[in-house]
Amino acid sequence: MELRRIIADYFTQREDVRVVGQAGNGVEALELLPRTQPDVLLTDIIMPQMDGYTMLEQLAHMDLERKPGVIVLTALGRDDFIMRAVQLGARYYMIKPFDFSTLYQRVVEVARTRPTLQEALMSPPPTPAESSRSADEKIASLFLTVGIPAHIKGYQFLREAVKLVMDQPEMINRITKELYPGIARKFSTSPSKVERAIRHAIEVAWSRGRVEVLNQVFGANVCSPDDKPTNGEFIALIADKMRVDRTA
Incomplete structure (x- = not known):
């Protein structure tokens, strides 16, 4: 009370x-x-x-x-x-x-x-800005569910990476040559810092033991506590989930 x-x-x-x-x-x-x-x-x-x-x-x-x-x-x-x-x-x-x-x-x-x-x-169809905001909110909700806190730097970088791969799936194959550098330019930092911050965000989620929640969100055993995904695997996983939800 x-x-x-x-x-x-x-x-x-x-x-x-x-x-x-x-x-x-x-x-x-x-x-x-x-x-x-x-x-x-x-x-x-x-x-x-x-x-x-x-x-x-x-x-x-x-x-x-x-x-x-x-x-x-x-x-x-x-x-x-x-x-x-x-x-x-x-x-x-x-x-x-x-x-x-x-x-x-x-x-x-x-x-x-x-x-x-x-x-x-x-209401008319959403503008690109409105669609982007909606994607941000859905990604934020998903990150919260799997245990990635909003206050860490990797949260912003990971969110941006997911949005980019949602719109350009092939970019996941150019993660070090295009994805990290592109995010680094947007946030005025270096690609190596982007990579480390995203890895830290994933490690935080795994340390909180939310792997089972992630599996329930996807409706399948996509991860295990002892098998932490790489940055690219995690970004691709979340981006695929967002694309499926967007077209559902």
Whole structure:
């Protein structure tokens, strides 16, 4: 309850965010949704009366004009907990304690991608910039799920690499001659630093033991704890997943 008040106070002080409601449990949250119509719903997993998983299941069946994007904030960091929340529709899963500025960024990202059904039907095709932003958000969600934190340098480089290989699959075969140098130019660094930072990001994910989550995301045993992929293999894997999702 104390954390809920702290979060509410934090966002109340921001001019670009409006807190439309607070609930002490899942039952109250579901009752508030039709009346408040929030863009984003922040929830824990452990709550009285109705836990976060049950609330997500019931939210999926609610007849709302626009359903909120859900961000889970919890102390439960086990892979199966994370995977279940993502499967039930959570956009982001943040482990306590978390950085409030990162939470704010996630709220803004989710809020920007919550069109109403009518808006979705009437809106023109996305511009290249909008498509790029959507890809960034999906990649960010996937990285979060597999355990790559946003604050490390390799996160940016890896995200850029995935986007480039999504659009130009053949570039994965020119990883040292074109991919790393291209990313290095964009971020004003060296190709060797790009390579090392991406390798570190992958090592962080493996050290957190999220390999099983990655396999569940892909629906197959694509990785094992003892068989860490190379930079190129990991980039190709994520890029392939993104391309499949984009055409689905």
